[in-house]
Amino acid sequence: MAASRTFRVLPGFGLSLGYTLAWLSLIVLIPLVAVFVKAGSLGLDHFLAAVSSPRVIASYKLTFGASLIAALINTFFGLMLAWALVRYSFPGKRLVDALVDLPFALPTAVAGIALTALYAKNGWVGKLLEPLGIQVAFTPLGVLVALVFIGLPFVVRTVQPILEDLDTEYEEAAVSLGANRWQAFRYVVFPTVLPALMTGFAMAFARAVGEYGSVIFIAGNIPMVSEITPLMIITKLEQYDYAGATAIAVVMLLISFVLLLVINGLQAWTAKRTGRER
Amino acid sequence: MSIQVKNIRKEFGSFTALKDVSLDFPTGELVALLGPSGCGKTTLLRIIAGLESADSGQVLLDGADASDTHVRERQVGFVFQHYALFRHMSVFDNVAFGMRMKPRRERPSESAIKAKVTELLKLVQLDWVADRFPSQLSGGQRQRIALARALAVEPRVLLLDEPFGALDAKVRKELRRWLRRLHDELHITSIFVTHDQEEALEVADRVVLMDHGKVEQVGTPEEVYRHPASPFVYGFLGSVNLFHGRVEGDAVHVGDDLLFRDKVAFGNGAEVFAFARPHELNIVIDPQETSGVAAKISRILAFGVTARIELDGLNGSTGQLFEVEITRDEVARLGLEEGQAVRLLPSRLRVFEREKAAIAEGSAPNWVI
Numbered sequence: 001m002a003a004s005r006t007f008r009v010l011p012g013f014g015l016s017l018g019y020t021l022a023w024l025s026l027i028v029l030i031p032l033v034a035v036f037v038k039a040g041s042l043g044l045d046h047f048l049a050a051v052s053s054p055r056v057i058a059s060y061k062l063t064f065g066a067s068l069i070a071a072l073i074n075t076f077f078g079l080m081l082a083w084a085l086v087r088y089s090f091p092g093k094r095l096v097d098a099l100v101d102l103p104f105a106l107p108t109a110v111a112g113i114a115l116t117a118l119y120a121k122n123g124w125v126g127k128l129l130e131p132l133g134i135q136v137a138f139t140p141l142g143v144l145v146a147l148v149f150i151g152l153p154f155v156v157r158t159v160q161p162i163l164e165d166l167d168t169e170y171e172e173a174a175v176s177l178g179a180n181r182w183q184a185f186r187y188v189v190f191p192t193v194l195p196a197l198m199t200g201f202a203m204a205f206a207r208a209v210g211e212y213g214s215v216i217f218i219a220g221n222i223p224m225v226s227e228i229t230p231l232m233i234i235t236k237l238e239q240y241d242y243a244g245a246t247a248i249a250v251v252m253l254l255i256s257f258v259l260l261l262v263i264n265g266l267q268a269w270t271a272k273r274t275g276r277e278r
Numbered sequence: 279m280s281i282q283v284k285n286i287r288k289e290f291g292s293f294t295a296l297k298d299v300s301l302d303f304p305t306g307e308l309v310a311l312l313g314p315s316g317c318g319k320t321t322l323l324r325i326i327a328g329l330e331s332a333d334s335g336q337v338l339l340d341g342a343d344a345s346d347t348h349v350r351e352r353q354v355g356f357v358f359q360h361y362a363l364f365r366h367m368s369v370f371d372n373v374a375f376g377m378r379m380k381p382r383r384e385r386p387s388e389s390a391i392k393a394k395v396t397e398l399l400k401l402v403q404l405d406w407v408a409d410r411f412p413s414q415l416s417g418g419q420r421q422r423i424a425l426a427r428a429l430a431v432e433p434r435v436l437l438l439d440e441p442f443g444a445l446d447a448k449v450r451k452e453l454r455r456w457l458r459r460l461h462d463e464l465h466i467t468s469i470f471v472t473h474d475q476e477e478a479l480e481v482a483d484r485v486v487l488m489d490h491g492k493v494e495q496v497g498t499p500e501e502v503y504r505h506p507a508s509p510f511v512y513g514f515l516g517s518v519n520l521f522h523g524r525v526e527g528d529a530v531h532v533g534d535d536l537l538f539r540d541k542v543a544f545g546n547g548a549e550v551f552a553f554a555r556p557h558e559l560n561i562v563i564d565p566q567e568t569s570g571v572a573a574k575i576s577r578i579l580a581f582g583v584t585a586r587i588e589l590d591g592l593n594g595s596t597g598q599l600f601e602v603e604i605t606r607d608e609v610a611r612l613g614l615e616e617g618q619a620v621r622l623l624p625s626r627l628r629v630f631e632r633e634k635a636a637i638a639e640g641s642a643p644n645w646v647i
Contacts, residue, residue, distance in 0.1 A: 172358075175350055176355070191364075192366060
């Protein structure tokens with residue numbers, strides 16, 4: 001009897017798994033199901049009408065488009081920032097390192113107000129851009145600026161540890177084999193950090209899609225121009241159209257889910273291609 | 279291709295890694311840079327490769343000053359201690375890397391690259407792992423791939439940094455022989471760094487012994503082993519017994535015991551280090567014997583061809599440990615037992631004056647191999 005039981009060194013597997021699943025259900029799964037159930041009460045026709053009105057469609061384009069561009073910008077500059085933080089030492093490096101986390105820590109509303117104040121026509125930056133004909137605040141461009149701001153830490157913080165682990169030996173090996181600096185980066189460093197870069201991209205993107213607080217001030221919320229999808233949900237809620245709000249939520253949920261799935265698939269593909277598969 | 283280094287100095291902050299090192303490496307030889315960790319051997323190798331720059335001094339490759347040449351243009355093959363294989367590339371791509379990085383007009387065609395890679399993988403006897411990734415290979419296989427990768431760019435010299443350091447004893451021994459054979463086939467000027475004296479003596483044509491950033495001795499394995507030039511070399515190569523002696527007349531005394539009676543070149547009263555290898559000491563059990571250093575047998579290890587006797591010094595050499603190697607028959611004939619008090623008589627002894635050994639630190643001769 002006792003001999004047939006598998007022996008575990010760590011006790012409490014059943015308890016901890018049960019607890020974890022219960023907690024996950026309570027916090028994540030049940031609310032998600034509720035969203036679907038609530039949206040389902042609408043019926044297909046009303047559901048489609050709610051999620052495909054021109055104003056809502058415009059908001060999808062802005063939210064997902066701006067999030068995508070913001071995540072791409074953050075991927076590029078995040079990599080550079082992580083590189084600078086890992087590879088070079090300069091005065092105030094620790095301060096810069098700490099500042100990277102600011103968008104995490106700052107209440108989003110504060111960030112939104114600060115950005116709006118900066119980029120408004122009479123703000124410090126807005127004043128300089130105004131004569132050039134560039135308007136940031138209360139345009140889609142403003143949305144992008146806010147999303148870049150809040151997404152910055154993700155790529156830096158995912159790529160940084162990988163770069164720290166990357167021994168300079170690999171670059172030395174590449175250079176001793178005749179590679180120039182660009183080749184050493186392109187063929188040795190970049191493929192190594194690529195998976196982390198994609199994770200960072202996915203996280204920055206997911207965060208940007210769901211961002212509300214910091215965007216809402218700078219966006220100006222002009223219908224068909226600078227309304228983001230989370231705002232559409234709030235608007236519906238304020239009109240006591242709970243089913244309509246959840247319908248839009250379902251669409252957001254599905255698109256985000258599909259996108260994350262694609263990114264995960266890409267990661268698995270690169271892992272397989274580069275022998276990291278386990 | 280010959281390599282010369284002239285008056286190389288290198289400091290890391292307040293630590294001096296290399297103190298005015300000058301060496302000549304002739305064409306086609308396999309030379310070992312041997313020394314304890316921190317002696318500057320790896321730094322010297324990296325300076326020759328161009329991965330590190332010297333504070334002063336020159337590196338001459340084939341007689342031409344290469345001090346300001348970038349590592350990319352030095353045409354040296356460098357093999358790293360931890361292989362530094364590119365993890366995201368297959369073995370084939372790793373070996374092909376150097377050829378693919380060449381400027382377009384010098385780059386061989388993809389079919390030529392394939393032929394060359396296959397040839398190199400055959401050379402390192404690993405042509406069957408071309409499609410695998412480094413993580414799927416054993417340590418010894420990885421190091422051979424790293425070597426194939428370095429050879430792919432047809433380097434003028436091959437530099438290996440502790441090439442077997444990360445491998446287990448058995449694989450290390452196999453690879454050692456293999457490297458020697460490979461070198462006999464290719465005859466490419468090679469330098470390898472090691473802290474393992476057995477490895478250096480077994481593989482290299484010449485051994486350069488380094489300590490504290492300077493060269494202690496250069497010579498063939500036999501020369502450095504049989505005629506160590508300094509106490510450091512004596513102590514570093516093989517196991518050794520050290521006696522802290524004093525010259526009295528024509529004899530060396532340890533405490534009140536007479537160690538050795540012979541013409542000694544040092545003045546009366548000079549403090550000396552006397553070295554004897556374990557097989558150069560005889561054990562005398564006769565209690566009437568008055569010469570030799572008194573010691574007590576602490577352990578008898580008789581599992582090999584020869585028996586190893588460990589002894590604790592008595593009288594003047596109390597607190598010191600000695601090691602003697604004799605045949606097992608000898609152990610039986612003498613009837614040695616643990617705890618027995620005996621005397622040790624050296625059949626061969628190498629004596630260094632203690633002060634001379636200290637003075638030698640400052641000088642920096644130009645060693646020609």
